[in-house]
Amino acid sequence: MATKHEVIREELGRYLAASKRQKGEILDRLEKTLYMHRKAIIRRFRVLQTRKEGVDWTDRRGRSVYYGKDATEVLREIWEISHECCAERLAEIRAEYVSKLKRDGMWKHSDEATGKLLAMSIGTIKSRLSSFDRVVSGGGRCMTKPSSLKEIIPVRRGPWENPPPGFLEADTVAHCGNDASGEFAYTDICLTWCFLKAQMTKDKRPTLESVNAMFSRSPFEWTLIDPDSGSEFVNWHLYDWCLRKRVSMTRIRPGMKNDHGHIEQKNDKNVRKFAGYVRIDDEKRLATWKKLLDRLEVYVNHFLPSMKCVEKFRLNISHFSRRYDKPMTPYRRFMEHPAIPLAAKEKMSAFHETLNPKILHDDILKLCTSPFSSDTNLALRIVRRGGF
Template sequence: MPIVQIVWEALDYPCAERLHPVLMCTAAQLANHGEVKLTQEAIRDLQQMSRATLARRIAKWKRPGTKHIPADRRPSAHLRSEIPVERYDWDEDRPGALEIDLVEHNGGSSLGHFAYTLSVVDVVTGYSRRVAVLGRGQLGVMAALERILTEWPYPVWGIHSDNGSEFINAHLVRFTKANGLSLTRSRPYKKNDNAHVEQKNRFLVREIVGYERFDTPEHVQWLNTVYAWLDVYANACLPMRKVIEKKRNGSHVQKKYDSAKTPLQRAFDASAIPTNSQKYWSEWAQSLNPLQLHRQLVTLLAQGLGGANLAPAPLPAPVSRGIDNDKRNARSLS
């Protein structure tokens, strides 16, 4: 095999423009390792070879096919086949069916490391929680999700996500299996399959903290301070309406809504709250001052990062009931 072709192979088949400047030095390096034998004549030919001549030679050689990993051999391929593609029915009536999603806080640029908000919502009751994390590493997102579920006020039976690698991974699969939870995923590029959490993302994330870039631990601390108060306010004080009937007339869908109730009240009405903790939750909700919570949120948002340390401690969190605490220890917010 010609020396030039051996050098071309050693450098992973580059074009003549990339190969020509390093042809001689790479050939000498290969000669030092005994891969080629450089004679005076070979050295002279390599030194005198023009880039055009090199390009003509390369065009005659067979280049290996494009390198790729077959889809069925990728690490996530078997996980995707294991997690069914489904979505909750619009009239799902069993509390504990959760949709999860990540919201980026990159300020319009995906370069570098920045914060994300993990958003979780029950499609039946509307109960929701949020936790901010720095980056979207699988372990960090999994720890935030576990924290939310251990503090959920009633049993959870299902988790539904999009197809992002932060969710479609072995950590979440093991977690759901260990806790007896159903795990499903959306159809690719179908945001409506996760419509409930997308709605909460707009209403309780974007309209609250906006579209700015948050990319430091201090930013994450501030976001979680805001969410600690916001989650209490949204779940125990803010009423929401829910679709109870749909009728299609041609291309138009007519919807009928029920009376507005707070997510916590919907959980009570659906008998989702365990009997032994109903009194605690009821008394806790009655003890809240909605106006105080509203003022606190306005103050935190107005102060920005300075409010993370100035704000009083969040209200006591109710007892955990979402998953078995004997199996899973709650992790503190960063």
């Protein structure tokens, strides 16, 4: 059966030689045959009439696609390994990811596709990322309760003014699922250089043990810890520990999550994105979750870049504009900060050279699916994308 283009081409000669009445009859017949508007048929006749013979007139509308399917697949792999970074952060870290994967023989893409990946502008990366599927989790429960000992510990007010390493915010993330009764796991999380530690309850002593474990493996000295006003932090155990370690302690205003804007964001990106809102209430799941956090802490600190707001100014009564610095990983900020001793930088650099983002990503994915496979919501969330 002839196509519409072929039928119109056959009728072109008769249409050009016909009278006005005959042209109307030809258009009426083609309208019924091709199910096209007569104005569209006339435009087709005009285009065919003006084209030169012997020239291949394929459809050339628009600019040809430069970043094809191969470049998109390369970008998708790097994007998934980077924990679904935004375009600005992904553009800064892509070269290091490619270098690490090539070093370990895990890069399977052609030189042409690799070159296109490294040449992509931020605008192109944004356009491609907008078509990728993202996972959005539901909300959870608030587990913060009123506490005492609030007159001794001062309240911190105002934003951080780019403090040196050692000024940390601290918070807990509950893994209770839909039921807040009984015992279930919590994750302690500290800001700046991200520290993660799992514990079964929100009691004072397990929280103190978690803080002490994070303090012992910190690559820099702690100067101040700034938790929320929950009883797991605001207690005599942690306060006495801070006095012994010569670490200052402040707290935020009760119920004011905006005072903890940095750590609240990390709760979502560094914990909820991986565990979702499943319930962890047995030792087997907790042990697996601890293994996952050990790898996740390294992955976040060494391979997930972040941006810091360096300037904020008011445009009008209700709108602000912000300017951010160049995206950098916590590892890169650690290496470039003048307050960090040279010996600590050399030790951290040697450890960084042994890491591979894809291996860490795959280990996290494996651990993320194994202990929570019985949870329907998380299983569907992981299977739908093939990853966390």
